[in-house]
Amino acid sequence: MHLDERKRMILEAVIRDYVETAEPVGSRTIVRKHQLGVSPATVRNEMADLEEMGFLEQPHTSAGRIPSERGFRYYVDCMMEKEQLTPMEIDALQRVISEKINDINEVIRRTSLTLSQLTRYASFIVCAPMNINEIKSVQLVPMRTGKAMVVVVTSAGVILHKRIDIPDSIQPVDLEGISSLFTRNLAGTRFSNLNRTALESMRAELLGKRQLIDNALQALEDLLGHSEEEKVMLSGTLNMFNEPEFKNLEKLRTILGILQEESFFRKALDDCTGSEVKIKIGKENQVEEIKELSLVFTSYEINGEEMGKIGLLGPVRMEYWKAAGSVESVREIVVDVIRQLIR
Amino acid sequence: MHLDERKRMILEAVIRDYVETAEPVGSRTIVRKHQLGVSPATVRNEMADLEEMGFLEQPHTSAGRIPSERGFRYYVDCMMEKEQLTPMEIDALQRVISEKINDINEVIRRTSLTLSQLTRYASFIVCAPMNINEIKSVQLVPMRTGKAMVVVVTSAGVILHKRIDIPDSIQPVDLEGISSLFTRNLAGTRFSNLNRTALESMRAELLGKRQLIDNALQALEDLLGHSEEEKVMLSGTLNMFNEPEFKNLEKLRTILGILQEESFFRKALDDCTGSEVKIKIGKENQVEEIKELSLVFTSYEINGEEMGKIGLLGPVRMEYWKAAGSVESVREIVVDVIRQLIR
DNA sequence: GTTAGCACTCTCTTCTGTTGAGTGCTAATC
DNA sequence: GATTAGCACTCAACAGAAGAGAGTGCTAAC
Incomplete structure (x- = not known):
């Protein structure tokens, strides 16, 4: 029309x-x-x-x-024309986000925080870093008698850990050898390429320590399963209190409630990928509870691998021009910082 | 009277x-x-x-x-007589909290969550686990060229990490030796006993790698500083929406805002230690923003070391009998689970 | 010391009239 | 034919008035 x-x-x-x-x-x-x-x-x-x-x-x-x-x-x-951030704003953001960074989780947290402060909407980042995350080391650290901690360090700086039982026959000293075996075999492997078979292939080398290996492999497998989960960082939900459309307590409560649910973002952002900024207005949203809200988001990828989504959540009466521009600009920054981190 | x-x-x-x-x-x-x-x-x-x-x-x-x-x-x-939880409730809680536990952070999170579900008030746990936390291992893991990750595993299962620069002269292989040196020297040390002198004493052994050691020691020192911070877990803030005294949006916003501030719990719980349950009613609270709220809390300790606080936050019109009893019961459970974890 | 009785107070709800912003329609104008 | 002034009309929002209802304090009787 x-x-x-x-x-x-x-x-x-x-x-x-x-x-x-x-x-x-x-x-x-x-x-x-x-x-x-x-x-x-x-x-x-x-x-x-x-x-x-x-x-x-x-x-x-x-x-x-x-x-x-x-x-x-x-x-x-x-x-609509998107209002991108100014070079000065971009510069400042870049500095805040990348300063003294230890791992990708910090990137995610700071980005979400600054994005919400910048726009005065609720902001979120969904991140499944394991797609690009290589294993850097696997350590079995002896804890109290009968227990050890499997510690996996990854290239994005994320550290996964899981407690396992160790049989009485294993001495703490033995763990060192096993750790280096694990590290030697798994370092450089991407989580997405790690599978049961890769793990099994190590078993042969450790025949005498069957129970321990079983436990350690099981732990790794659990971590692997866990690592596929998407991590969600949500900030600035308090901004919702400012909008007159949420002066109704019941509505606000429902919204804040749904935002805390694990599965919400998976449902709400479903199939949308691609590099453009997507906008879902009001009833265009599938999730019942946010049919009076709008979503402005985009997906981001690192080295060609889909990493997650980054976006804003506000009332239908939203400054889409500003929101879309901010999301796009911040996407560039995040991608840049993460690339620096894991390169 | x-x-x-x-x-x-x-x-x-x-x-x-x-x-x-x-x-x-x-x-x-x-x-x-x-x-x-x-x-x-x-x-x-x-x-x-x-x-x-x-x-x-x-x-x-x-x-x-x-x-x-x-x-x-x-x-x-x-x-008032406190209404303790029933043995059955205690048993169920104990099971939920201790199941497949990996570290103390999980204990904190699950406890806070169940406490708020149990009482229908907002619940919190403040935790400074480093008082009882021994170092189990220190690893320097090579990351991308020129970077390494210092990874410290502690007895409570908490893992601290910090990225450092490594000079070109250091080979990834060298890091292994240095790691075991660190672990040998520091394993069994409590964080609260760790200080600059203890770190310096290792320097002599690593004369040729001065820059690296400086960086690693600096990282450890930073982690040490960081580890003294109290970690706060807050749950069930949505329960506030139920109370008619918070049907005023402005008030609710102010309260939720102050609860997100880092320093809030330090200010609000200030000097109160000791094993009894403390109750601060309305204006008895020092913090301006919660002068219409009540706090029911107690401190908990492990092996004689003060660990933090655990408590509830609700309207002045609060079921103090139930709140005080629940806090007391849950304190016993948490202490028990943490003791099991680190024993 | 306790209680029935009663006048009184004050909030809350409902109703009614008023105000004002903004519309749609019509007829005049450009 | 498009634009506009003029005007009657609509409806939410506000304010004030009236009435209902819950609960009190006081007094006098028990």
């Missing part, structure tokens, strides 16, 4: 004003704030047209208009 | 009813619900006395009475 220039200007005016004030926008206001060179009556006629087309709606007869979700969709698809 | 038996019964009746309903309690209601064998008029007279003593207050002339903070204080100090 094509809109003529004046209708586009009016749609944009309604959207900008409504996003800013959260109040229905009247014809007078539009004429006053944006110099259109026509009278309120003309604007009213145009608005009636836009309403008929489904881009605007009226809360009640004597109120102004607000953009419908379809109106936002049209704006986002056909009119 | 001493209260006669009937005044005590009436005070208790008002507290129980008010905690349950969140509404001012009238004389009729009390007579109806608790068989006192006297008429509403008598109860009114007694309530007027209790109000004069400062234990009850009236929101307005024609409303019932609600307990004042002083009334709660008197009840808590002189009348």
Whole structure:
């Protein structure tokens, strides 16, 4: 559907004003704030047209208009220009995120935090670093009698650990040899390439220590399973309190509740990959509880491997131009920092 | 101040009813619900006395009475009996918390979670495990060129790590020797006994690798500093949404905000140690933002070493009897599980 | 010391009228 | 034919008034 220039200007005016004030926008206001060179009556006629087309709606007869979700969709698809961060902002972010970094989890945490502070929306990063994560070392550390800790250090700096039982026959000294065997065999392997067979192949070398090896291999396998999980970092949920659409406690509670659920982001972001910024507006979302929210997100990859998603969650009445630009800019920064970290 | 038996019964009746309903309690209601064998008029007279003593207050002339903070204080100090968890509940909790445990952080997380589910208040655990935490091993793991990871495994299963630079002159193979040197020298040392001098004493043995050692020692020192920080686990903040006293968005926001601040629990729990359960009611709290909340908490120690605090945060209108009992019971469980873990 | 009775107080809810922003329609104008 | 002034109309929001209801304090009787 094509809109003529004046209708586009009016749609944009309604959207900008409504996003800013959260109040229905009247014809007078539009004429006053944006110099259109026509009278309120003309604007009213145009608005009636836009309403008929489904881009605007009226809360009640004597109120102004607000953009419908379809109106936002049209704006986002056909009119919006993303507002990227300024080079100065990008520079500052880059510095904050990469300073004294120890591991990828810190990158994730700081990024999510700064993104939410920057935009004043709730921000999230989903990250499954194991796709690119190589094993750097495997250590069996003796703990109290009968117990050891399997410690796996990975290239992204993430450290996985799991306690195992060790049989009485094994001396703490033996663990050192076994550790270097593990490290020698597994160093350089990606988690995504690690599988049961690779682990089994080590068994032959350690015939006399069957029980220990079984336990250690089991631990590694568990860690492997665990490592495929996506890690989610969520920040700035308190920003929701600012939005007038969430002044209803019940709604807010439901939303904050669903955000804490493990599976939420998997469900909400489902199939969307690719490098563009995706926007899901209101009822376009599959997850029931966020049908009054919008998602602005993109996926990010390192060396061609899909790593996860990064995005923002806000009301339908959202500054999509700013949100989309910020998400895109921050994606570039994160990818850069992570590449530096693991290169 | 001493209260006669009937005044005590009436005070208790008002507290129980008010905690349950969140509404001012009238004389009729009390007579109806608790068989006192006297008429509403008598109860009114007694309530007027209790109000004069400062234990009850009236929101307005024609409303019932609600307990004042002083009334709660008197009840808590002189009348309350803690409701401990049942042996069955304790058993179930113990199982949930200790199942397949890898490290003390998991204990903390699960405990906080179950405590909040159990009581329907927000729960927290502050934990500074390093007081009891011995070093089990120190490893320098080669990462990408020029970088290594210092990995410290501790007896509580917590793993600390920090990235350091390594000079070109050092080969990855060298790191193994240095690792075992570190482990040999430091294994069995408590973090609280670890200090600069202990670290310096290793320097002599590694004359040729000065830069590396400097970096590694620096990292250890940083980890040492970091490890003294208290870790806070907070759960069940969503429970606050249920309480009618927090139906005001602004208040709720302020509270959730302050709870996220790093320093909050240090300030709020300040000087209170000792094994009893402490209760801070409303304005007894020093921290401005929680002067409408109550804290029920206790400190816990392992092998005579103060470890941290465990407690609940709720409205002044709180089931102190249940809260205090739960906190006490859960403290026993946590101490037990942690002892098992590090013994 | 206890209680019935009663006037009184104060919040909460409901109802009603008023205000004001904004609309849609019509007829005049460019 | 598009634009606009003018005007009647609509509806949410607000304020004030009236009524209901819960609960009190006081007084006098038991």
